Amino acid sequence: xxxxxxxxxxxxxxxxxxxxxxxxxxxxxxxxxxxxxxxxxxxxxxxxxxxxxxxxxxxxxxxxxxxxxxxxxxxxxxxxxxxxxxxxxxxxxxxxxxxxxxxxxxxxxxxxxxxxxxxxxxxxxxxxxxxxxxxxxxxxxxxxxxxxxxxxxxxxxxxxxxxxxxxxxxxxxxxxxxxxxxxxxxxxxxxxxxxxxxxxxxxxxxxxxxxxxxxxxxxxxxxxxxxxxxxxxxxxxxxxxxxxxxxxxxxxxxxxxxxxxxxxxxxxxxxxxxxxxxxxxxxxxxxxxxxxxxxxxxxxxxxxxxxxxx
Numbered sequence: 001x002x003x004x005x006x007x008x009x010x011x012x013x014x015x016x017x018x019x020x021x022x023x024x025x026x027x028x029x030x031x032x033x034x035x036x037x038x039x040x041x042x043x044x045x046x047x048x049x050x051x052x053x054x055x056x057x058x059x060x061x062x063x064x065x066x067x068x069x070x071x072x073x074x075x076x077x078x079x080x081x082x083x084x085x086x087x088x089x090x091x092x093x094x095x096x097x098x099x100x101x102x103x104x105x106x107x108x109x110x111x112x113x114x115x116x117x118x119x120x121x122x123x124x125x126x127x128x129x130x131x132x133x134x135x136x137x138x139x140x141x142x143x144x145x146x147x148x149x150x151x152x153x154x155x156x157x158x159x160x161x162x163x164x165x166x167x168x169x170x171x172x173x174x175x176x177x178x179x180x181x182x183x184x185x186x187x188x189x190x191x192x193x194x195x196x197x198x199x200x201x202x203x204x205x206x207x208x209x210x211x212x213x214x215x216x217x218x219x220x221x222x223x224x225x226x227x228x229x230x231x232x233x234x235x236x237x238x239x240x241x242x243x244x245x246x247x248x249x250x251x252x253x254x255x256x257x258x259x260x261x262x263x264x265x266x267x268x269x270x271x272x273x274x275x276x277x278x279x280x281x282x283x284x285x286x287x288x289x290x291x292x293x294x295x296x297x298x299x300x301x302x303x304x305x306x307x308x309x310x
Contacts (some may be wrong), residue, residue, distance in 0.1 A: 018073045024267065025069040028275035029245035031296075032062045035282050035310060038291040046156050050110050051287040051288075058101045065274060074166055074267055080165055083159070086166035087149065094181075095138070098188045100277065101234045102137045104227045105195040111220045112199040116265040117207050144184045145275050148177055185238055192231055202226045231281075233273035240270045 032292050036058050045051040057142050071089050074081060081206050114121045152159050156166050203220050243265050252257040 009011055021069055021076075021263075021267065021271070024275070025065045025270060028271075029062045029065055031275075032058045032126070032278060035278065035288065035294045038288060038295050041291060041295070045288075047127055049127065050107050052127060052130045052290075053103050053134070054106050054278070056282065057100055060096050060099045060103070061274050061278055063099075064093060065094070065271065066094045068270065071166060076263075078165065080163045080231040083162050083164050083171075086164060087160060087171060089166060090171055091142075091145055091149065095142045097141075097237070098185065099137060099141045099272070101189055101192040101231055102140060102197055102232055103134075104234070105192040106133055106137070108196045108199040108224050108227045111223050115203045115220045125233050140188075143239050144181065148172070148181075151177075178204070184270060189231070189235060189238060193228075194229050198222060198233060200228065223285075226281060230281060232276045233277045234272045236269050240265065243269060 036055060039045040039051055039055050039058075045055070066087055071093060110125050113124050117124065148171075154170070155173060167281060172181075200221065203224060207218060244262060247261045247265060248258060251261065282292055
């Protein structure tokens, strides 16, 4: 009767939400892959530090999108999974979450060196040093969650046994672990914001004092400002958990409303900013964007675009 119809409507609603979330993530992962392919198609992109960093950011955001969508789909369907798999998913999602803002800081520093120290840029920003910097970023991204996993395994060796509903909070044994997790996020984002603002102001001062290469300085200013916008998009993802808690408190007596608002929060606050951030950067780049359009349209252009990297 009525109960069966309501149950069927809820199942259809959950299925639709899951499909939309999965398709959205897959589409933007495809876009990222096309952009990566465009970057790999020219050797100069693989030897230029800022494009090396951009490539890694694209790969990172694609992994983050896929893992986050898997975790959300599992949570949306109230599907319990082995704690070992949950730990792996949380580990990957946490490592990839701060990677993008940290990479934005590096990309801004690279532009700062190019404009403020042009004669030393080739010696400072080398592919080898860029690789070392990427390794440091991965270390900084993973050290927090890695120490937590080692800690809980030391306290409880049988920790990974059992089946749970997978959330970050359920993997923590103590409240201070969650507080530490949030403190690290705040530290990373504040540090990155300070670095990007510092580089923007430094490039602006240099642009005003040097008359010989003002065009390059203006381009660098626009690039760093774009990184600041990208950081803002990443920051909205950081607010996801806080918004979800507020929504839960506001709709404590209306579970169906909470589920719908939580879904919108997931799509608009968590997924879309991470999808748009690399796309916006790629669209603005005069060297990458023509190649991206060429490959995205299955090489429908008559002539493969030439590139001009500054």
